[in-house]
Amino acid sequence: MVDLFGKKKLEDRISELEEAIAVQEREKEELVRTLQKREEKIKRLTSANQEANLALKAMEQKTATMVASSPEKTETERPKARLPEAWMPDNRELDLLIQRLQGFRSPREDLLVYAFPGSLPKDADIPPQIRRVAMEIKSQRGGIIIYCPQLFALQFIPPFPIKERISWEGSSFQLSWIEEMMNTPALVVSAHAGSTFLGVALSREGFAVNEKVESQVKEKHSKGGWSQKRFERLREEDIKNHLDAVQEKLAGLQSKYGSIVKYAVLGGEEGLIRQIAPSISLPLVERRLKRHDEKYPDSLLREVYGFKCYRIDINVIEAERSNAI
Known part of the structure; x- marks a missing residue:
């Protein structure tokens, strides 16, 4: 049958329009929901903003009260410098x-290496911002400061004491002190009750000779009464016998290698250290040495020859300098 009046086309067009209207209705509903959510969010943010403003105002009033009641600071007062984080690199990293x-090379010849014994002196000839931070780093062995202007500043705590203050500035870094310490011969004593390690290291590469003194020493216990006193007396006798054996071996090593080694590095249990130290005739360096583990022989060498490193934050230094200007 022929559609003379185009009824089929009209019906199809009506269906298309109805479908388009349905789509628009759904979009309208979605937009309404979005607007409602946005209005709710605006209300929450407005409320939160009001609360924050009230809290900020209260804090400002409290701060103003504290400032008014606190004594005035002098112009020379400065906040204490924050101690930089330390790390101990292994041989490969160092x-x-x-x-x-x-x-590193600098045509301005401004690369600085500054070595000092003990604590950093207040009159150290280094930039004041670095001096202020470095003075917070304490070590009986002194330190070595390496400074490249506008790039970095490092402070090394050496394994052996710095003997004199030395400052060097030039187109490159003078690092012979660090290399020299890596090859410093040392007598090492790691003293622990019942197991004491004795060794002679000609450099950080290894021990030329080592001995381990082992003996039976009773473990501590917490029981009281007469049994406790008797036990402690027996333990003291065990420790004395152990110390006698250690000092005998130590005397032999000092006699044979005393003219070669530069320092005696002593560590371990404090009570044993105090009794062993008087029998050592070499310059003494006390360190925290763990009990020697034969499975990891290099760990003791790392403790003896390791450099502790601090990185001083140049960004903080430059910011302080800008504020001062």
Whole structure:
């Protein structure tokens, strides 16, 4: 049958329009829901903003009250410098760090190396911002400061004491002190009740000779009464016998290698250290040495020859300098 009046086309068009209207209705409903959510969010944010403003105002009033009641600070007062984080690189990391430092060149000849014994002196000839931070780093062995203006500042705590104050500035870093300490011969004593390690290291590469003194020493216990006193007396006798054996071996090592080694590095249990120290005729360096583990022989060498490193934040220094200007 022929559609003379185009009824079919009209019906199809009506269906298309109805479908379009349905889509628009759904979009309208979605927009209404979105607007409602936005209005709710605006209300929550407005409320939160009001609460924050009230809290901020209360804090400002409290701060103003505290400032008014606190004594005035003098112009010379400054906040205490924050101690930078420390790390102890292993041999490979230290070698790589030194290699990179040796590669630095400055046409201005302003690369600074400053070594000092004990604590950093207040009159140290280094930038004041670095001096203020470095003075917070305490070590009886002194320190070595390496400074490249506008790039970095490092402070090394050496394994052996710095003997004199030395300052060097030039187109490259003078790092011979660090390399020299890596090859410093040392007598090492790691004293622990019942097991004491004695060794002679000609450098950080290993022990030329080592001995381990082992003996039976009773463990501590917490029981009281006469049994406790008797036990402690027996334990003291065990420790004395152990110390006698240690000092006998120590005397032999000092006699044979005393003219070679530069320092005696002593660590371990404090009570044993105090009794062993008087029998050592070499310059003494006390360190925290763990009980020697034969499975990890290099760990003791790392404790003896390790450099503790601090990185001083140049960004903070430059910011302080800008504020001062």
